[in-house]
Amino acid sequence: MRRLGPSDIEALATGAWILGTGGGGSPYHALLELRRLLAQGAEIRVLDPAALADDDLVAVVSIQGAPLVIQERLVDSRLIARAVRVMEEHLGRRFRAVMPVEIGGMNGLQPLLAAAHLGIPAVDADAMGRAFPEAQMTTFAVGALSPAPLSTVDPRGNEAVVTRVADWPWMERLSRRICTEFGSIAATCKAPRTGAEVKRWAIAGTTSRAIALGRAVHAARAAHADPIAAVLAAERGRRLFAGKIVEVERRTTTGFLRGRAEVEGLGEDRGARLALAFQNEWTLAARDGEPCAMTPELICVLDSDSGEAIGTETVRYGQRVTVIVLPAAEIFLTERGLAHVGPRAFGHDLDFRSAFAA
Amino acid sequence: MRRIGIDVGGTNTDAVLIEAGRLLRSVKAPTTEDVTGGIVAALQRLAPGPGVDAVMIGTTHFVNAVVQRRHLARVGGLRIGAPATVSLPAFTDWPEDLRAAVDGGFWAVAGGHDYDGRAFLPLDRAAVEAAGLEMRARGLRAVAVTALFSPLTGEHEREAAEILGRILPDAAITCSHEVGGIGLLERENGALLNAALVPLAAATVRRFEAAIAALGIAAPLYLTQNDGTVTDARRAARFPVFSFACGPTNSMRGAAWLSGLRDAVVVDVGGTTADFGHLRGGFPREANAVVQVGGVRTLFRMPDLVSIGLGGGSLVDAATGEVGPRSVGYRLTSEALVFGGETLTATDVAVAAGLVALGDAARVRDLPPDLPERVMARIRARIEEHVDRVKTAAGDVTLIAVGGGAFLVPDRLAGVARVLRVPHGDCANAVGAAIAQVSGEVDQIYQGLSREQAIAAARRLAEARAEAAGAAPGTLSLVEAEDMPVAYLPGNAMRVRVKVVGDIAAA
Known part of the structure; x- marks a missing residue:
């Protein structure tokens, strides 16, 4: 068990935003709330998944919602804690710990807040190792674990439990519908997982990984060193391309932000172009028409000077960016994994090829 | 039309005289600590003569007050949206010295709206009243009211302001929907900063008017705003935040007028910095992201400058x-x-x-x-x-x-x-100050109309607002029309934003 302090949460916010690979929502509000809780003396504890007993129960939590609504309603972490209580009431059992469904973006921080309110630790693991847009894009779905039950709450006292669904896409449909009625934002506690399931299927150590990543960036900035080199070293990533954004195209379709961006090479990439596609997160990078990185590997677009991650919602013409790729969790590289989160799951008619293949 | 444009800069106060689309004279005088002295000196040098129709002043006095943490009033923050949003109270993430100067307390009450315009919860009027009484007991003279989704409907903010106005009749009350769009914390920050500046703005505008009158200039006073338009002195005194970035905006608008170009990149090289901006249709392109003012995150529509x-x-x-x-x-x-x-x-x-x-x-x-x-x-x-x-x-x-x-x-x-x-x-x-026009803006949700009908309806409303603000009816033109579909709503709902500008009507 590890207790997080002020510098850990600052690093976590930076690291989680990078692991969001362009999506996942900005961790800014969650960071403000974490600072407040810490200042008030709250304990934020992180638990190694190996320390879970097989029959321990873990609450997998997240905030679901439209970015526009989150900007107004903000997010109250006590609601996530309430969603966990609702699930406990439904199951008639208590949870040993909470766990993020995705480490990328704001949902990488929210569970820590909920855990502090509940007085239990957060498991140092998640089910994506990054951010993905849909419920079936998790290691738990790849492992064919049960998608139900799910509890979801709003701040007015409305609470719902989805007790059974036919499959993961049905859970996505039903929970989205409830979320819309709640005002397009909801705190959810997803299908509970046993300690055994977490140890078998979750991606271990991702909170620590995000903290280490953020620390590397902060240290490089403080030393006036190259923060991108620090990211690559911390994550064993690869630099793909450096240049300037020269084109951005966005469209909102069926609840997702889709589009593309073009980077014109600078420095050693001068004369070349990199095309990026996104669906909430970056999904594909192609150098002069040749795919060079693709989902589920993490394509990250970083500000060339600060190393700060640039989101698909805010990327714009003229930004100087460095595009890098970080390795994906092994489980997503299996045939079953690629069926859930490979390039075809995002409409790219391509066989997966690793950016790290020799 | 004979107009005087004045820019109060950090070093110099510049003044120009423009008549019938021609620049007659330009002069410079050193800026003074009280601002007014520099204006008087510049006007004396300009010697505009009789028949001036309008005086337009661009000043960075208010943004400087924020940056230097001077002349700021203590503000009570009323949030309407409980039990949502309260995990992050007003003044969160403000620089400590600025918060110490402005934070007069935070009150959260139930109310506000959802993204579709339905009430989130009914407004808790009794709680608003109780908050008002506490503010009065603390001697607060400035209040910022911020409700959930108020840019879509300002109803609860107006209702609360009315209640507070009865309890605190002399207080400056700023409603957040009048100063910003979607993004609760940033809009609230804007309202808090505005309320903190209203006493200074009211006094400054009074001094400007006195200075002009003392020189025998019997023309109405306008202040220039971030978007390159002007507002009459009375409204400017109520919304000082809208003048925060008027300096660079005026310089880009002046560059457009002096060159006759409406689309170009402008670089304004001064003694210490060079500002780069992009003119589009004669107006600076605005930043679409968060803008920091004195270390506080805001969403003011300011020119996108480097x-x-x-x-x-x-x-x-x-x-x-x-x-x-x-x-x-x-x-x-x-x-x-x-x-x-x-x-x-x-x-x-x-x-x-x-x-x-x-x-x-x-x-x-x-x-x-x-x-x-x-x-x-x-x-x-x-x-x-x-x-x-x-x-x-x-x-x-x-x-x-x-x-x-x-x-x-x-x-x-x-x-x-x-x-x-x-x-x-x-x-x-x-020059940019002297040529500034009057604008009318609309930002609201329309339902059950086609895109064209909705924009036309918004445009009529914007034109009526511009005329009410002093624009000559025949001169109005559309500078911005934007529509965004709103998801999950029946009846083809869309958020429409329209802005028109026109010349100041002759007195």
């Missing part, structure tokens, strides 16, 4: 050829080599390179012979890089160079088709 530490007073390192960001600033005329000083500045290098004739050129004759070329190459590279950063598309642009240090801009630049210099370019911001 500022770098490069100006006529920038220090030059003779060994490395490095320029700026440190500058001698307003001491240029005493410290630069050509003016008899001992400091090597960008102006000295420009004189040595033969780009401008200023001061005593003999004093820079002994500089290392390759220095001017090396320094100018560096300046060129930085200007090229930043012109490119503010471009919105690939391709060469026209660059309008204004400001007292415009001579530092080379005639040939990569990515630039031509560099344009204009007469009176050193007073571009006073």
